[in-house]
Amino acid sequence: MTLAPLIKLNDGYSIPQVGLGTWPLDDDQVATAVVQALEAGYRHIDTAVKYGNEQGVGNGLRASGVDRDEVFITTKVDGQFQGNDRAVEGLEGALKRLGLDYVDLLLIHWPLPQRDEYVSTWKTFERLQAEGKVRSIGVSNFKPAHLERLMAETDVVPAVNQIQLSPAITRTTEREFHHRHGIVTQSYSPLGGDGAGLLSAPILSQLGEKYGKTPGQMVLRWHIQNGIVTIPKTSNPERMRENLDIFDFALDPQDLAELAILDDGPDAGNDSDATGH
DSSP states (O other), X not given: OOOOOEEEOTTSOEEESBOEEOTTOOHHHHHHHHHHHHHHTOOEEEOOGGGTOHHHHHHHHHHHOOOGGGSEEEEEEOGGGOSTTHHXXXXXXXXXXXXXSOEEEEEXXXXXXXXXXXXXXXXXXXXXXXXXXXXXXXXESOOHXXXXXXXXXXXXXXXXXXXXXXXXXXXXXXXXXXXXXXXXEEEESTTOOTTOSGGGOXXXXXXXXXXXXOXXXXXXXXXXXXXXXXXXXXXXXXXXXXXXXXXXXXXXXXXXXXXXXGOOOTTOXXXXXXXXX
């Protein structure tokens, strides 16, 4: 059984570098997937209020027999819980559905800057952390401008920013900003997302032949060597094991650099000034 290495967060806690993404699985599907993932060695599960599967994540955790303290659980609250103290209700509902006393990481799912509520929401997050209802707090889909305002007007620097990221959507500027401020970069859709052509890129097949790995493992190894936490989503047990089987090799610097040809440029991916929920 493979266990992912841990990355230290700015609050002293640690996050496993590979986790299981659970969107769009429903409660029944995700419960089975969580059991299978924990059996394979995952110790990091990512969910969200918006996914509608928190209860299934909790059921899977309990059915697995793995001790709760061994598993890093992330959830996210979306726009309906932004503004002043609405996040209190959001977290309480999430904990009830999960059947847990705390989550390891709570994220603001989207900044929604047009609503101008993410700063007050973050202040509530700070209080929830101080009360012990969540260990670490972070954000998702935040741009550097959003983070700069957050850090200027509040006291706690986010531990994590979870963003859409892959070798095709590298977000170099964002990653450099995170590094300067001690924020861990976490990627969702690390394999390119549904229907994406990333995994069919010839260079990934070529490198896969060299290292005896699949194109998907090449992509996930790119994340690992760039210090990124990643949460590939799958409900296939074989694919789960494959996605964890990336710690017995390392891409040569030249091969790592060659993957830059996959980058679609700074405008690739979603724009969180214009989208979100």
